[in-house]
Every structure is written in structure tokens, then in C-alpha cells.
Amino acid sequence: MKVEALTWLVLFLPLLAAGIITLFTLRNKAVSATLSIGAIVTGFVLTLAVIKFGGWDARELSVNWLSIGSLNVDFGLKLDALSLMMLLIVTGVGSAIHIYSYGYMRDDPGFSRFFACMSLFTFSMLGIVLANNFLQMFIFWELVGVSSYLLIGFWFEKPSAADAAKKAFITNRLGDLGFILGILIIFTALGSLNFTVLESGNSIAALGGMATLGGLLVFCGAIGKSAQFPLHVWLPDAMEGPTPVSALIHAATMVAAGVYMLCRVFFIFTPDALTVISWIGGITALLAALIAVQQNDIKRILAYSTLSQLGYMVMGVGLTAPEAGMFHLTTHAFFKALLFLGAGSVIIALHHEQDIWKMGGLRKKMPVTFWTFMVGTLALAGVWPLSGFFSKDAILAAAHENNLLLFILGVAVAALTTFYMFRLVFVAFLGDRRTGVAPVSDSKEAAQAGDESMRQARRLSYEPHESPGVVIWPLRILAVASVVGGVIGIEALFGGMFKPDAAHPHGLLAQLVYPFQHAPVAALSGLAAFAVGLFAAWKLYANAKTDPLPDKLGALSRAMANRFYFDEIYEATVIRIHDAIAAIADWIDRWIIEGFCIGLVRGGTDLTGRALRLVQTGNLQTYAFLFVLGVAVVLWFVLGK
């Protein structure tokens, strides 16, 4: 048996865990958690084994899943640098988050259900990563959608969580609609679904006029899953789920699926399609960064930051630099998971307080959380030599080379990133503690929770303290990864796959200075953006009691705080129109089809009945008259002819 076969185990162990938990161990917390954590950690170890003994070379395993005529769908595993690296991210970061969840969710009555859903999610995500054909990817694409639905709606008693779950699922489905149509176009034109087959043939030429359309439809799938403009509205709402979910799904893995998919099928995109992709990414990056500046909920700031960074990655892919996109995806998975878990640590310490203006002074109370959070922030802001610097620089360099306008946009977003992240750090961690004097929370979702007043009372009397080891150890591990992630050869790995001809830096020192030699303008612009953002944040928010921006920016600030009214616009257009059509259809059904047609049959039968009743009156004279009339008619017929 070859070592690759172990990948089947990596894929199916989480499903097995989810199945066993759902069927047998819902009442036993310890066993459920062990199964779920065991499955993903084993997956991580096995992935390492596969890489150690099998190397990074491309290879494929598959069995036939469905075969009807020309429609042949395999269930396969495609192993190459791209999928193996992604496998490491999903199982590695996933393991950290699973372990962290064990501490975070300890007191939740739905503990076992939570781990079942997490394992189901892991299975689906691994399926996307390993898929060797379009339909298999679509299958797991949908499964990721449903597991995210289950996890966002984990606290389904809360109406806001139930609504957020529904919204996430339906918005994702809009993207999937494009995705499946794209798959249909590609399959009908090329006759295969397998990535290797499609890549080796000249797909774009064979698709002809449909190539751009097909590529963009496939990209729709990524727009939905990676929450790109204009389908980005679901991701911030998804923060209704438990914080580990936000970290796993909405930071490290699921939203990265879109970018991963773009890299996987990079060969089908025409230059036109790539231009569209890069602009969608750029717009998302800018828009989300602007919105993040005026959010007050710690998880929402991170959510918009995620959106913005995903925009970067998509932009990178669109600028024909998929290796840069994947590089940023990898480092981002480290530091964004770290930031979310750090936020979660703060949130439990403050008994589910999420408003940064009610935090403050946490540095002294929670030192480990603070320092790891700082590492994550610096990495996200792109400080040399942390991982974020290198990956962001790779994208900026690609932009500098291909599209100056997008380069400027990228640098501006980098400055904004630093600004909103340090706003968060200054307000929540530094300065004086505000928790004790906070007024009654006015956040919408908090007010809806039933036991809010009790929580509030606890919050006021509670002294925040550092989280337990099961929570902070994952933070430490992820912090280390965030620091060194840029210089351990990830870039060369992806570079070797997508651009085997180009030169890639090897060795620690070479990697450390590579950006300054390769694209000094991009590297220096990135660092300058960091300086500008940090300075602005320090000026405005060091020791600030309230947010000064709303006064300075006025309407713009309100628009940013209200996410540029996208939800309202969609509510007023898309949803209303759909509802109106539904109302019309319902009306027709009720009154025309049911009322009129059935009424006609019914009335007609009724009328016939009434008419026939007149014939049978029981009146002898009438009968006699009709009898005579009949005889007369018969006689006329017989004799008259």
C-alpha cells in the first residue's frame, strides 16, 4: 500500500467522528471531544507523514462515484503542492482551534453537537482541498455551506443567529448557482470534469467564446464562499456563531476555499476574466477596510479585516500571481486564526462582552492574550520580518508589475489595515479599564439574549483574568507560526508549482531580504503604509474615551458604520422583488387557477345538475306534455323523411 492511501483516512476520519458523535455520544462530552479532536490531529499527523514519505509531487487517486453515459464523476484525491499545503493548513490550524474549542465551549449544553458540526465541517473542507474534479469540488462546496449554516446557527434559539445562518446559506447559494452553471458550460464544451485532464488540454481555446463567461461563472462560486463584493454581506453576520467557529470557518479555512479554488482552476481563466477578478478583489479589499474602521464589535472588526484580506488574495490571483494569493492565504490563516482566538479569549474573560469601547486595559490582566494578539496584529499589518509582510509584499509586487491603479489601492488598504487594527489594540488592550463603568449594553444582539441582565450584572462585578491553558496554548503556537510563516519556504513551494521557470529565494537570509531586492518599491510602500496607519491610529485613539472619527468624518463615518447600507439596499431590492413575485404567484394560484378554473368545473357541474332537475319535476302534466312532444318528434322523423 502506498503512503498516499493514508489521505483517504485524513479525509474520512472527521466524517466518521461526526457520524459517531451524532449517533451515539451526544450525551458524553468527553468522548465526543476526544473523537473530534482525535480525528483532526490524526489527520494532521498523517498529512505530515504523506509529505515526509511521499514528497510534494503531483499525484492522484480516485474511484468512480457516478457514471451515466458521458457523465463520469470520480471521487478522487488530487495531491500536489497546492493541496498538500492547504491540507496542512486545514488540519493544523483546525487542530489548534478544535483544542481551543474544548476550553471555550466547556459549559455549553450543545457541546457534543458543536464537535459533530466541527468535524462535519472539517470533512467538507478537506473534500474541497482534495477534490480532483469539478463536481466533487461542488459537492464539498455545498457541504461546507451547510456545515457553516449549522455552526453559525449553533445558538439557534437566538433569532439573530438563526437569521444569520439562513442569510449565509442563501448568499452562498447565489454564488453556487454561478458555479454549477460554469461547470455545466465547461463539461459540455470539454467533455471532462477532471482537473488534470482539463489542465493538460488547451481548455481556453476549446471553450472558445464561452471561455470568459465560463470562467467568470466559476468565479461566482468563489465570490460567494470567499465573501467578495457584492456577496460579502453574509460574513459579518456569521459572527453570530461561537468564536472558534469564526476563527475556523470565517478566518482560516472556509472563506479561503474560494481563493484555493481559483488557484486550482487557474488554467480556465482568460485575461479578461482575470481582470474582472482582480478588480472584484481590489474593490472588496478597499470597501471592507473602510467599513472595519468604524466597527465597534471586536469580532466584526476582525470579520471585515478578513474580507479585506480575502480581497487581497483574490486580487493577487487576478493579477496572474496565484502563488502570491496562496502565500497570503497561508500566512493569513495563521495570524487571523490567532487574532480570532485571542478575541475569543477576551470575550470569555469579559463574559461575552464584544464591544471594544467597554474593554480597555486588558494588557495587564491578560498578558499572554495581549502579546499573542500583538503578534497577530503586527503580522496582519505587514511588519518586517513577520509573515504578513512577505505575503502582502508578494501581492503588492504583482500589482506594481501589472496594474498601477490596483497597486495604489493595495497600498491604501495596507495603511487602513494598520489603522483599524491598532485602533482595536489601543482601545481594547491599552489605556484604562472601562469594563467596570460600562453602561447597559446597547448592542442589538446582546439585548435579544434572554439572560442579558444577569450577564450584565456578572460583567460589572467581574475582574477579567487570563484564560486557561487549553485556550492560550493554541494562541502561542499560532503566534510562532505567524512570526516565521513568511520565511519557511512556503512562497518557493507555491512559486515552484505555478511558475516553475522563475527564480525563487531559498535559505533564510535570502528570503528575509528577497522582497527588497525583487520589488523594492512595493516593499517600501508597504512599510510606509504601516507607518502612516500606525501614526494615525496613535494620534486618534491612544487614551481616547470615545471614538473621535464620527465627529470628524460625519456622514462618511455613518456610512462606514452602517456598512455602506448594503444590507438595506439588498433588502429593498433583491428580497422585496422576490417576495413581490412570490405574492403575485400566490395570488394567481389562489384566485385564477383555484378560484376560476375549479370554480368553473364546479359551477358547470352544479348548473347542469340544476338544469336536469327541472326535467324531473314530478308533475304528471309536464311528463305527459314531454311524452307527447317526444312522440311528435319521433313521428316527424319517421314520417317526414
Next chain:
Amino acid sequence: MTILTYIFLLPLLAAIALALVPRNFAVIMRAVAVGVTFVTMLLAVLMFWQFNGATADASGYKFVSTIPGLGAESLGIACKLGVDGLNVGLVLMGAIVAFAAACCSFEIKSREKEFYILLLVMTGGILGAFMSLDLFFFYFFHELALVPTFIMIGVWGRGERKNYATFQITLYLSIGALLALIGLIALYLQVPVDLRTFDIPTLTKHFADPANAMAASAQNFIFPLLLFGFGILVSLWPFHSWAALGYGSAPSATAMLHAGVLKKFGLYGLIRVALPMMPEAAQSWMQILAWLCLGNILYVGWVAMRQKNLNLLIGNSSVAHMGMIFLGIASLNLIGVTGAVAIMVAHGFLAALFFGLNGYIYNQTGTLEMSELGGLAKKLRFIGVAFVMAAMAGCGLPGFLNFVGEVSVFFGAWQVPALRVVTVLAVWGALIIGAVYMLRAVRAVMHAGMPEKWADVADANLWRKLPYALLIASLLVFGFFPKLLTEKIKPVTEQIVAMTKAKGGSLVALGSDARFPLTPALSPGERENRPQFLGKTGDGNRQDAAEKNESGLLLSPLPGGERRGEGGRDDTSKRFRILSQHAESAAAEKSPTARSP
């Protein structure tokens, strides 16, 4: 006597036996009904398991048996039962759903004797209709199952509009059945007097011979009768309004059996009888059917979005799902029709699951108005999980058999250039509209806060969980391993598609030319010209190649009607001819002309 005989006769014999039991032994009634359907189900599973290994008769049917004494030899009627890939899944599904329905009938608290007798008669009728290889019994068993439906809704139904619902469903289904009956009799009369028979395999073989092909005028008369007759039975838009209301008012078991299984009779009839016997009319009507199916998918989907009552919502969603099956049939190719059959099986499980769950909720709360429900998942944990899984299966989530069927239908329909617009809209309906109303139902019934008054609802105990677990398991098993089913369906649909496409005209090549579909009757001269016409679409894909190849077979001029009625033809030669056509078209389909020529 084969296993089919037992599967079919057991419920009917049990019904007769129950008639002899005094009415105050309600427990016995229930035990007998559940026990007998359980044994029937086991037999059906066994039959499905043995299917691949069983030997087929000359026409490809397995487990063929004739029940002596039933039928009339002088008219060519015999009660002949048999299964092939097309109905083996339906029989299995029907038997499983029947058991689930019997389990879910605990809600019946009055006149149990009559109820269980009718339930068993309905089960026997349904299974008989799907197994019957005789046109007469095919129809007769359907009616046998239909009449109990009306009575059950009328007597044990629920809600204020019960009587109106009974009235409407009786009216519609009787008209539909009547139209289909006229069509079937007309079909029977198309065979020369000395050859007349109701035997479906013989009839199929007869009409498949180009020399015996039905005259275009006859096809154009009979096919619409069958299409709309069967269509009404399947709630084809715009003849759908009986369905949601009828199911909404029916007791759970009736809704499960009718929506799940009996409704598939019309679709089965279309695929088994109408398509292969009247290929030219079928091809010309498919374009119209494709647009009508959008009525189901989109329009009824919207209607479902507006429903405030859970049962009406599910009823409408069930109508919407029928649209997907119609689309698969309308695509008239192997992938689409196979997908359609897969959805038929999948939807049977799903509809039964949904109506069963609704019945449970109704029994606990006494209402299905969604505004009054909410947050039930907190109390009804198992039912909640089952409900969410049903909703997910309903919006076509992978892992459930529904996905396999729907995705095959999309792939099949997309291959027909003339159906592309329809396919895009259908995908919209399935992915978006389906998700919207399903998730609305979950949100309204299971999620958010629970009203105080439902504090004492109780989750299902082990015994009550059984039918739901069984149905979900069936959906999952076939969803994970679709080949268990598709490999059985494929050879049959392949043959039916080949027969339907064998005769010249072709929807694929017609493009969106609306003139042609309405005038399928072509003189031999026109037939000759067809290939050039075919080339005009210039889309240059696989179909074109296949079409040209197929129409090439037909260049031998077809004799007119004068040779029809000639008896004593050599059956094997006819069969060989069909098979060779079929092999050629299959080869054309597999040929690597996929890349643009």
C-alpha cells in the same frame, strides 16, 4: 411465483384478513398493518439485493411471474409482474415508504379497522401498479390505490378545508386518470386486431419496429392524452393546485404514500409507455413540457415561499420537485432521464419523510401554522435534526440521493441547446428558491424562541423515530453510493432513450425553432432532408454527432401504413435491429468528439 408475487399479494391478503377481525381489536389491526408492511419491505430489500444476479427474460425483465386466474385471455390481459432497472428502485422505495406510513399511523384514533384496511389496499395497489407489466393492471392497480386516497382524506383528514380538498383532489385525479385511460385504450387499438395485447413488453417491441411505428396522426392524438392525463396525476403545472391542499388535509400516512409513491405512477407511465411507443410525438412535445416544468419549479416555488402553513409549504415544494423530474424527461437523453428516475426514488423518500415529520409535529401541537410554531428544535431534538436533514435534502444538498438526481438532470438538460434557458431558470429555482422556502420553514418551526405553550411537547421515542431514521438512511445510502441505483436504471433508460430518438425527428437539433415541434408528422421525403437541417445549429457539440449518426440509420425509406397489420414478424430480428441502433448511438455518445470538431 417469484418474490414479486409475495411483495404484491401480502398487503392485499392482509387487508382481506383484517376485514374478518372484529373492530374493537384496534391494536391487532395496527400490529398486522405494521408487521405486514415490514415483511413486505424486507422482501423488497431482498429483491433489490438480488436484482443484479437474477436472470432476465427476453425483454430484460427480472422476477417475472404471472398470477393465474386474473385477467382475460381473449382481450390479451394477464396479471404479469416483473421489474427492470426502471421500476426496481420504485418498488423498493414504495415498500419502505409503506412501512414508514404504517408506523406513522399511530395518530389515527377512530375507525382504525377501516383505516388500516384501506392503507393495506393502497399499499398493494401501489406496488402492483409499479410492478405490473400489463397495461390493464398497470392502470387498474393505480385506481385501486387511488380510491382509498380519496376516502382517507375525506374521513380521517384534518383542517377546515378537508371537504373541499377531498372534492378537489378527487376531481383532478379522476379527470387525469380518465384522460390517461382514453389514451391507453387508444394505444391498445393501434395494434392490429389479431395481435392485440395489453402486455407492455410486447407492445413496446411492436411499436419499436419501424415497420409498425404508429402513424403520426395517432401519435399526435394519443401522446397529449397520456402526457396531460399522467401530468395531472403528477401535478404538472397548471394542474397542480389539488396537490398542496390535498396533502395538507390528508392524514400523514396517506400523504406519505400518495405524495411519495403513488404520484410517481404518472411519471413512470410517461417513461415506460408514452416515450418509447410514441417517439415522434414525444420529441415534439418535450419542448412544451420543458416550459411547463418551469411552472412547477419557479412558479410553484414562489407559491411555496408565501405559504404560512407548514403542510402547504411542503406540499407545494413537493409539486416544485416534480418539475425537476419533468425537466429530466424533457431532456430526452440518457443522463437526464436517468437523473429523473433517480429523483423519482429520492423524492418518494423525501416526501414521506416530510409529511411524516409534519404529522408528528401536528400531533404534538395541534397546529401547523408557522406563525404559532417556533423553537421546537430545543424540545424535539431528534425531530428537529430529522427536519433539518429533510430540508437540506429538499434543497438538493449533496449526500442525499436528491442531489444525484438533480445534478444529473442539470447535466442532461444542459446538453440540449434548446433547453439551456430552461435549465438556467431551473437551476435558479432549485438552488435559490428551494433554499429560501426550505430554510424559512426551518427558521419558523425549529429555530428562534419557543412560545410558552409548547413547553410540554415531547420528542419521539425509539419506536416513533424508526420510520424517520429509515427514510433518512435510505436517502443517505443512495446519496453516498448512487451507483447502487443508477447502474440499474441506466441500461433501461439507455434503451428507452434510444427508442425515443430512433425515429428521425430530434429536439436537440431543432434548436429553438418553434414551428417544428408542433408538426412532427413528416413525409418520408422530409425525413430524408432532416440531416441537412440538423447541421444548421452549428453548435458543433457531441449531440450533433450523435444525432447525425442516428438519423443516418433512418435513411432507409420507411414504408407507409400499408404494411402495418402484417402479422407473424420475426421478433428476434426486430429486437436485433433496435439493439444495433442503440449500440450505434451509444458508441456515438462515447466517441471522443467532445472537443470542438
